[in-house]
Ligand code: CLF
């Protein structure tokens with residue numbers, strides 16, 4: 001067999017929760033032992049969030065920026081920011097006390113990729129706890145620029161919040177985008193963000209990261225568009241979509257949030273194109289434990 005034939009040989013396929021994915025032991029572990037990427041795993045394993053990233057580089061119209069990033073966190077909660085050194089100490093303490101923690105993640109309180117502390121933290125954690133699955137969430141603006149660093153740090157699970165794949169819809173969701181020292185608004189901002197999000201997702205999938213997208217369901221703004229997002233994400237090789245109901249605040253304070261039934265109907269429609277997450281508990285940016293069973297306040301600190 002020549003090299004070209006070898007490279008093209010199809011990988012065996014394994015079914016994980018109804019979806020066929022190419023068998024790659026490293027990728028499978030990132031799904032089967034990750035409480036967010038596998039509902040089964042959520043009963044067995046937990047995660048630790050390290051709140052090391054306070055700044056954000058965009059303005060979502062549903063975010064008042066006083067609390068944790070609502071793209072991935074529980075609304076109305078403010079986590080205490082840790083330095084990378086404090087974060088490492090926290091991991092040490094938690095791992096000693098809780099043996100079912102499999103994942104270490106940065107999910108805020110702002111945008112992880114806009115804070116160098118995120119990278120420093122993962123570096124420290126990778127050195128001392130290489131067996132822990134590394135995970136992060138992002139708005140995607142800096143994803144293409146930082147994808148090499150993410151790969152190098154072995155961050156294998158990436159969540160991108162993607163609320164529109166049409167910049168004419170995106171321009172109603174974002175007030176501004178700060179990129180390379182310049183502030184963009186309106187259509188230009190939405191185009192910039194979308195271009196980077198799609199490029200970043202493409203690169204992440206190419207590098208065998210397991211990718212999830214979070215999509216905020218915003219009635220009257222993007223509700224008719226969410227199926228298009230699901231279709232596109234399925235085509236791009238995204239593993240999972242997490243549809244989050246809008247929490248009406250800031251510029252969207254007057255929009256009625258979707259009822260649980262509406263969210264479920266949307267998930268049912270999108271499931272045809274990309275697997276749906278139905279067990280998200282909207283965690284704090286400093287959460288520790290199994291989803292919905294946070295234990296951060298019960299831990300003894302040294
Ligand atoms: Fe944290 Fe997010 Fe990683 Fe999970 S949370 S960075 S993928 S380890 Fe999970 Fe929490 Fe929902 Fe997020 S339940 S808010 S989806």
Ligand code: SF4
Nearest residue numbers: 056059060063069070
């Ligand atoms: Fe707020 Fe997160 Fe949006 Fe930044 S990315 S504006 S922190 S919701």
